[in-house]
Amino acid sequence: EVQLVESGGGLVQPGGSLRLSCAASGFTFSGYWMHWVRQAPGKGLVWVSRISGDARKTHYADSVKGRFTISRDNAKNTLYLQMNSLRGEDTAMYYCGRDHGGYNSIDYWGQGILVTVSS
Amino acid sequence: DVLVTQSPLSLPVTLGQPASISCRSSQSLAHSDGNTYLNWFQQRPGQSPRRLIYKVSDRDSGVPDRFSGSGSGTDFTLKISRVEAEDVGVYYCMQGTHWPWTFGQGTKVEIK
Numbered sequence: 001e002v003q004l005v006e007s008g009g010g011l012v013q014p015g016g017s018l019r020l021s022c023a024a025s026g027f028t029f030s031g032y033w034m035h036w037v038r039q040a041p042g043k044g045l046v047w048v049s050r051i052s053g054d055a056r057k058t059h060y061a062d063s064v065k066g067r068f069t070i071s072r073d074n075a076k077n078t079l080y081l082q083m084n085s086l087r088g089e090d091t092a093m094y095y096c097g098r099d100h101g102g103y104n105s106i107d108y109w110g111q112g113i114l115v116t117v118s119s
Numbered sequence: 120d121v122l123v124t125q126s127p128l129s130l131p132v133t134l135g136q137p138a139s140i141s142c143r144s145s146q147s148l149a150h151s152d153g154n155t156y157l158n159w160f161q162q163r164p165g166q167s168p169r170r171l172i173y174k175v176s177d178r179d180s181g182v183p184d185r186f187s188g189s190g191s192g193t194d195f196t197l198k199i200s201r202v203e204a205e206d207v208g209v210y211y212c213m214q215g216t217h218w219p220w221t222f223g224q225g226t227k228v229e230i231k
Contacts, residue, residue: 037168044211044222044223044224044225045160045168045211045213045222045225046222047219047220047221047222059218059219061219095167095168100170100173103156103173103174103215104150104154104156104215104216104220105156105158105170105173105174105213105215106158106170107170107173107179109167109168109169109170110167111166111167112167
């Protein structure tokens with residue numbers, strides 16, 4: 001069974017940093033692109049970032065480019081999102097998701113982790 | 120970025136009755152590889168999104184056959200043939216043809 005479990009969220013002040021983790025199990029982690037998608041309170045879904053299975057390729061939404069860094073440790077089956085220079089508008093539930101290879105989609109989602117940026 | 124627009128944003132439905140959600144994109148979602156990458160996700164209250172449909176009309180394993188997807192180009196539809204209580208939630212379409220992937224605003228389905 002595919003499982004994705006996020007952790008590392010919490011309350012952080014504007015300008016601060018936070019690192020999210022997503023522990024994956026139930027599939028060959030290194031064989032899949034992985035994504036982060038976020039959802040501000042009461043709002044819709046927004047794609048944030050993705051990383052290739054071998055970690056050589058990464059892509060970011062313009063809103064987080066230069067501030068967020070996606071990475072992965074295939075030996076630990078874990079996906080990361082390092083978030084720096086956080087702003088109030090980064091407040092959201094952050095979901096990790098598995099790419100459905102070849103179908104341009106996300107087939108499995110984690111339960112999400114809340115990040116709150118506030119003084 | 121490709122703009123994806125859903126309608127209606129709120130959809131009150133009587134149990135057992137059909138429901139239909141529209142999703143329109145600002146550009147054609149026909150990919151150069153011949154496929155059209157339009158997905159539908161369901162988000163029940165307090166839960167993470169769950170994919171229902173991919174590539175316009177392919178239903179995910181375990182998704183009831185009362186859910187169906189259709190459309191082409193810029194115009195797509197999710198239909199629920201007979202709404203059940205467990206279908207309450209917000210439904211999102213997402214285009215995967217153009218980068219960055221973009222979602223519609225969501226349609227809230229509730230029981231009358």
